[in-house]
Amino acid sequence: MHPRFPLHRPLAALLLMMGALLHAAGPGGPAPAIQLKDQGGKAFSLEALRGQVVVVDFWASWCGPCRKSLPELDALQARFAGQGVRVVGISLDADASAVATFLEKVPVRFTILHDPAGQTGEAFSVVAMPTTFILDREGRIAARFEGGSHAQEEAAIVAALLAGGAAAGEVRVAAGLQATGALKAWRRGHLADPIMALDGDRLTALLREHVHASKEGAAGNGGAAGGGCGCN
Known part of the structure; x- marks a missing residue:
């Protein structure tokens, strides 16, 4: 920052906060905490899954690609569950009945959480639907995929399962989307x-x-x- 043009303090604080949020939601940073309840009303915590590779998928009932990606994620968990992989889907629908109706048509076996307030979407800086995160065994974000990227997600899971596996990168949708x-x-x-x-x-x-x-x-x-x- 040029000394002749000091940054206004409130603006500087806002930029620092935004930078911290984006860092937390990007590859290499720690995953934000999740405090929601599953479909059975049981409290869920990411901390309880520490030591496993966790796939966190943000979706909505109106999201066309989610009709394809949720069954794919269900198959991924079935394939890698024995190696310590857990899939967690977070619906950001405002209407709980829409979630239930969707799951009747597209049933899955992995954990489904509902966040009508969108707080987790904010915490993870979700800008497109669906958005999927791969968390390593230490709870760090190893990869981020927007728009549904089955092949890349599977590759990221394999990389995260490898001992000392590096961050697997990210796929973003076009800025206009x-x-x-x-x-x-x-x-x-x-x-x-x-x-x-x-x-x-x-x-x-x-x-x-x-x-x-x-x-x-x-x-x-x-x-x-x-x-x-x-x-x-």
């Missing part, structure tokens, strides 16, 4: 509705895709990529 500002990624279900209702004839689906694309573009930063939920 990130939810920014006051409207968070998990609050952008209106952009996906009714595009995520996948049933019906092809003509209806094409119309829904057109409406969805228009909403995405209107919510974006003016660029061609638009700025929707990060799930297309």
